[in-house]
Each structure stands twice: as structure tokens, then as C-alpha cells.
Amino acid sequence: MTVFVLVPGMFTGAHVWRETASRLTAAGAEAHAVRPTGLDATLRRPGSGRLDLETHIADVVAVIDSVGAAAEEIVLVGHDYGIHPALGAADRRAGRVGRIVYLDAGMASNGVPAVAAVPDRVLRERLTAPRGDEPPGDALPPPATPEEWRRWGSVEGVPGPALDRLTALAAPQPTGTLLQPLRLTGAVESLPVTGVLCTGNGASVELIQMRVDQGDPTLKELVDPRVTFFELPTGHWPMLSRPAGLADVLLRAAAGEGHRLTPADATEPPPHLRPFLLDVPEAPWERHGTVDLHLPESEAPRPAVLFVHGGPVPAGARPTPRDWPTLRGYARCAAAGGAVAAVVDHRLHDLDGYERAAADVAAAVDFLRADPRVDADRVALWFFSGGGPMAADWLDAPPPWLRCLAATYPVLGPLPGWGLTGGRFHPPRAVANAGALPVVLTRVGREVPAIAATVEQFLAAAEDCGADVEVIDVPNGRHAFETVDPTDASRDAVRRAMRAVLGRLGLR
Structure with missing residues (x-):
């Protein structure tokens, strides 16, 4: 018999697993939901702020030890923060665990505390580096409203009554559970792993594969054939929004099913390094620090276009995006x-890098406009993919010399769980101040759902305020369609977008 040990995440207890556990049991499996001390309503006690990660690891170990020896396999499922105590317990009981499931959870590493995975950067900094008389406190207060829950992940699909119950039963998260480093001996390294990605929360197999292809060293272990993946079209709490679908995925994971990532092929370039879909002759070009200039056949000052790559792109990735x-x-x-x-090569190397990258883009704009070969009063900015949130700065207060803003398969708002809680990198809010600035948006029909949602949110906001937005659709195109989908329709879309941008710069 397969036994599932279900470990809840931040602020939550065993109650969140009720429906999923009942479906696993109905399918012939055994399911045990862990009740973390200080979080679960049945195990709360005064002074819970003194609890730490080891306390919750012990809770999981106790459940594993309670499982009968007849169990063929124990599948340990960690949701969100729960992956940290799950891994700690698996390390101590590796001989009894057959598989670890990361349920919409970030990667956890030996010596790294769970606070590193907290999406809110400001909160992370407050917890790890309290200032003067502002200690982090014994516990984080739980979310009290749906909007506060969204700071921790998408609530897409969670029924209203279930969200109300989640809020009513939520408990303060002891800060010790987040600040104590996870300690592993290495015993878990041989265990098979499954990642369940919730696409409504911004995760997908496609995006992870793209980062693997780009050479992200932190993801190398994910191409191991013992690592599988599933996707669920829902938000961060699938045990509440899609319990039946989650139960099915967990059963399939226990059976060794799932998608496997493709390792880099030394004989074939990864998608982002495949040839561009248009055959365009190379122009004279120059390299200036982090900025490359490609020059037209003209000595007179010319309009300029600055291209801003997406990301995050690992700092050590080679070649760099330019x-x-x-x-x-x-x-x-x-x-x-x-x-x-x-x-421009900017420093969007991780989700905390948007402010650095935005400063790099602003510096590149100043450098470009100062070049005597550039007409400083006719400039366009063109953002790609994860660079899209940086467009908000220019939409919110467009300078008179900015004649066009373009975006191609962009992320047009912080994805759930990114932690960009402020308004700065939120184009749907900024577009209300764009005035007459023309926007050229290339949209792909086979976009990652969470990214597509940000595009539709942006377009709805643009329509509400009457912004000048031209949409160029690539109905069958995917993210990075220029190299992964080099069709006639894709070529036509690139030509149309280029004509639209250059036309707004006065080049016909």
C-alpha cells in the first residue's frame, strides 16, 4: 500500500488536506496529514514563537514512524514552506521514504533557511536583518483577507467558503521555523522527486525548461531522470481548489509517472540560441560596457531603439542576452x-533584481541618448518576456522623447508569488498615466497561462483609460516564438511589430 504523508505550508494545519486525503483513501491509498506544532489548531500552545524548523521536522518524523511497516512506499508531500520539514524528516528517515513531492514549493537546500523562499523581499529583509529596536517578533501574523493571502500565492480557484475557512483557521507562523537553517546529511539525495507546479501561481514546466536551457546552475539537478513534473491549472492552494485533480496527480507521481526535463544537448543549441527567424544582414556594431550598438548606414543623427531582454537570467549564463x-x-x-x-545586458538575475535591472536600463537610455549619432528626441524602448514589469516606469511617466514602447510576449505584471508587492513594477496600474504614448504589444496564442493573464489584465486597464495600444497576435506562437516557432506567421508578426515601432519613430 502507498502511504502519503501530507505536510502543510505557511500558517496552515492538517485541515487543508481533508478533501485530498479522503480522495487518496478512496483510491486505496493511505493518507496522513501532519499537524505542525504551533500551526495546527489541535497543537497550538503558548510561546509558539519559540518553535523552530526542527520542531516541525520532528512532527513529520513522528508521523512517518507511526506508519506500519507493511507500507510499500511512503510518499512525502510538502506544500510551500512544508517542503522544508518534509526534507528534514526524509533525511532522517530516508530508508522509509520512497518519493518526495514538492507541491508548488521552491527548491530547498542544506544550510539555507526557509525565509529565503519567502516571496516578499521587504518581509525577508525585516526577518533576516531587523533594524535597531525593530526585532522580527516571535511570529508572523497570518493573512486576514484574500488580498493578504495573495501576497503568499495565487488563490485562483479556491471557493469563497474554503478561503474563509483557511483564514479562520490560520495561525501565526513562528519566525524560528523560517530562520533556522535546514540541515541535511545528504541521505535524501538518492530519493526520487516529483514537482507539482500550479500554473495559476506562475510556475510551469515550460518556464523551468527555459531556465535549464539558459544554463541556470541551480537547476541542473532537475534534469535527473528520477525527477518528474506535473502541472495543475490552478493557484497556490490546489488541495482547496482542485482536491480531486491533486489526488490524481499524487497517485500518478507515486507510480513514477510525470514529465521529465530535457538535458542540454551538446549537439543541438537550446531554443534561445537557435537562429533568428529572419535572415537580416549584420550591421556595423560596437560594444560599450554592457550596451551593444548596431548602426544604420547614415551619419546623420538617427532615431534609436533600446531592446531590453527578459529574465531572470543567471549571472553566469554564457553567452549573455545581447x-x-x-x-x-x-x-x-x-x-x-x-x-x-x-x-543592454542588465542585472535581472533573480526576482530580487528588478530594481537593479531597472537602473541598468535607465543608464543605458542615458548612454544611448547621449551618443551624437542618436536623435535624442526620438527613442523607443522594447521589452521582452520577464523584462516587461520594468516597462511600468516608462508608462507611468513617459518623457517627451519616448515615442513608442513595445513589448513582446511580455510579463506585464508581477506573477503570483513573485513578491513584487509595491506598485512600481505593475504595468496595468502604470498605463493609466501613459497618455498618448503608443504601445506595440506582440501577443502569443500559446502563452504560459499565468503570463497570459497579466497581458489580458494590462489590455483591460489600457482599454479603460483609452491608451494607444496596437496588438500584434501570433495565434499559434509560443513564448520566444522567434526561435521555437519559425513559421511564416511568426515572421510576419516580427515584421509588423518592427514596422509599427519604426513608423512611430518617423521611419517609413
Whole structure:
């Protein structure tokens, strides 16, 4: 018999697993929901702020030890924060655990505390570096409203009564559980692993594969054949929004099913390094620090386009984005159309890097406009993919010299769980101040659902305020369609977007 040990996440107890556990039991499995001390309503006690990660690891170990020896396999499921005590327990009882399931949970590592996975950067900093007389306190207060729950992950699909119950039963999270480092001996490294990704919370197999292809060293272990993945089309709490679907996925995971990532093929370039879909001759180009300039055949000052890559891109990735075929291809197209084309390598290496990257983009704009070959009063900015949130700065207060803002398969708002809780990197809010600034948006029909939702939110906000937005659709295109879908329709979309941008710069 397969036995599932279900470990809840932040602020929650065993009650969140009730429906999923009943479905697992009905399918012939055995299910035990862990009741974390200080979080579960049945195990709360005064002074819970003194609890730490080891306390919750002991809770999980106790459940594993209570399972009869006849169990064929124990599948340990950790949701969100719950993956940390789950891994700690698996390390101590590796001989009894057959598989670990990361349920919409970040990667956890030896010596790293759970606070590193807290999405809210400001809260992370307050917990890890309290200032003066502002200690972090014994516990984090639980979310009290649906909006507060969204700071921790998407609540997509959670019925109203279930969300009310989640709020009513939520408990303060002892800070010791977040600040104590996870200690592993290495015993868990041989165990099979399954990741269950909730696409409504911004995760997907496609996005992880893209980061693996880009050479992210933190994800190398995910191409191990013992690692499988499933997707669920829902938010961060699938045990409340899709309990039947979650139970089915857990049963399939226990059976060894699931999608496996493709390791890098030394004989075939990864998708982001495949040839650009248009054959454009190389223009004269120059490298200036982090900015490349691709120059048109003209000595007179020319309009300019700055291309801003997406991300996050690992700091050690080589080649860097300005040498990727797609960005070089767009730059050559712009130069062939008579513009000075610039491509900047910015520092969006992780989700905490948006402020750094935005500063890099602003510096690149200043550098570009100061070049005597550039008409400083006619500049366009063109954002791609995860660079999209940085467009908010320019939409919110467009300078008179900014003649067009373009975005291609962009992320147009913080994805759930990203922790960008402020308003700065939120284009749907900023577009209300865009005035007459033209926006050219290339939208792909086979977009990652969570990214597509940000695009639709942006378009709805743009319509409400009467913003000037031209949408160029690629109905069958995927994210990064220029190299993964080099069809005639894709080529036409690139040409149309380029004509639209250059036209707004006065180049016909």
C-alpha cells in the first residue's frame, strides 16, 4: 500500500488536506496529514514563537514512524514552506521514504533557511536583518483577507467558503521555523522527486525548461531522470481548489509517472540560441560596457531603439542576452530600418533584481541618448518576456522623447508569488498615466497561462483609460516564438511589430 504523508505550508494545519486525503483513501491509498506544532489548531500552545524548523521536522518524523511497516512506499508531500520539514524528516528517515513531492514549493537546500523562499523581499529583509529596536517578533501574523493571502500565492480557484475557512483557521507562523537553517546529511539525495507546479501561481514546466536551457546552475539537478513534473491549472492552494485533480496527480507521481526535463544537448543549441527567424544582414556594431550598438548606414543623427531582454537570467549564463540570436536579430532589423539599435545586458538575475535591472536600463537610455549619432528626441524602448514589469516606469511617466514602447510576449505584471508587492513594477496600474504614448504589444496564442493573464489584465486597464495600444497576435506562437516557432506567421508578426515601432519613430 502507498502511504502519503501530507505536510502543510505557511500558517496552515492538517485541515487543508481533508478533501485530498479522503480522495487518496478512496483510491486505496493511505493518507496522513501532519499537524505542525504551533500551526495546527489541535497543537497550538503558548510561546509558539519559540518553535523552530526542527520542531516541525520532528512532527513529520513522528508521523512517518507511526506508519506500519507493511507500507510499500511512503510518499512525502510538502506544500510551500512544508517542503522544508518534509526534507528534514526524509533525511532522517530516508530508508522509509520512497518519493518526495514538492507541491508548488521552491527548491530547498542544506544550510539555507526557509525565509529565503519567502516571496516578499521587504518581509525577508525585516526577518533576516531587523533594524535597531525593530526585532522580527516571535511570529508572523497570518493573512486576514484574500488580498493578504495573495501576497503568499495565487488563490485562483479556491471557493469563497474554503478561503474563509483557511483564514479562520490560520495561525501565526513562528519566525524560528523560517530562520533556522535546514540541515541535511545528504541521505535524501538518492530519493526520487516529483514537482507539482500550479500554473495559476506562475510556475510551469515550460518556464523551468527555459531556465535549464539558459544554463541556470541551480537547476541542473532537475534534469535527473528520477525527477518528474506535473502541472495543475490552478493557484497556490490546489488541495482547496482542485482536491480531486491533486489526488490524481499524487497517485500518478507515486507510480513514477510525470514529465521529465530535457538535458542540454551538446549537439543541438537550446531554443534561445537557435537562429533568428529572419535572415537580416549584420550591421556595423560596437560594444560599450554592457550596451551593444548596431548602426544604420547614415551619419546623420538617427532615431534609436533600446531592446531590453527578459529574465531572470543567471549571472553566469554564457553567452549573455545581447549575444542571443533573437535580440541581435531584432537589433539588425531596426538598424536595417534606419534606427540606431541598442541591446543592454542588465542585472535581472533573480526576482530580487528588478530594481537593479531597472537602473541598468535607465543608464543605458542615458548612454544611448547621449551618443551624437542618436536623435535624442526620438527613442523607443522594447521589452521582452520577464523584462516587461520594468516597462511600468516608462508608462507611468513617459518623457517627451519616448515615442513608442513595445513589448513582446511580455510579463506585464508581477506573477503570483513573485513578491513584487509595491506598485512600481505593475504595468496595468502604470498605463493609466501613459497618455498618448503608443504601445506595440506582440501577443502569443500559446502563452504560459499565468503570463497570459497579466497581458489580458494590462489590455483591460489600457482599454479603460483609452491608451494607444496596437496588438500584434501570433495565434499559434509560443513564448520566444522567434526561435521555437519559425513559421511564416511568426515572421510576419516580427515584421509588423518592427514596422509599427519604426513608423512611430518617423521611419517609413
